[in-house]
Amino acid sequence: MLFLQDAPANTLNYMIAGYVVIFGVMLLYLISLSVRRRNLSQDLEILEDQDKE
């Protein structure tokens, strides 16, 4: 019945949910990149130290 009404439908909550997903997923991916980079850098340091010995 959404298309028979005069005023716009009250869909604010859905819009908020949509943007929480958009920014939330992007933020999680950025965190994932950062954590993986930190772990790999630590691994590289350890391996380089072992390689020197």
Added chain:
Amino acid sequence: MQTKPRWLSVLDIITVILLIAATAMVFFYAPTEAVMGQVQRVFYFHVAAGWVGMLAFLVAAIAGVAYLAKGNRKWDIVGLSAIEIGIVFAFINIVTGSIWARPIWNTWWTWDPRLTTATVMELIYVAYLMLRQGIEDPDRRARFGAVYAIVGFLSVPLTFFSARLFRTIHPVVIGSNEAGAQGQFDMTSLMLQTFMFSLITFSFIFADLLWHRIRLGQLAEKVEQLRLKMVD
């Protein structure tokens, strides 16, 4: 330790500024749609995320061709990086579409051709990541990845054209349109400007993330080579 290239820092800054501007346009510049109300604002980033997903899978297919032609492992890193980013943005596209559909179609999900092909496309690329994990030999893994990225790309045009080729309730944003599509709307010029700006912004986000992810891939490659060297 890799030092961060200066141009990557510049790209980071430009991307953040563009994202802030695009978000401001979505909430303060674009008018509220007359029928759907506020949820229509999801559309700008929903389509842009879908665009990035498809663009990323195209880059991966091109990288696959380049790997098979040259045999240089850097193309494998590019392909893997693009696919990972594509999966993230295709996921955003599917989930936000579902959120938009709830008040507009009165359901979270329906097995409409567009929704189905988009989901199949996403699963094809998730399977790529899972299957790569099972291959130990780096060269074999890269060769497999290249072929898979090329063959898997068939799902992208199928998804893009599904709303045009098949009977669907999903609105067609660009080009021809089924008049009966539930949720179809005419864009005003302010909406169109916001939409185009969002597409450009998300293209920058893709380029920025791809650069970061490629650098991560290079670091992982370095660690893997050092590990293999120590095992030998």
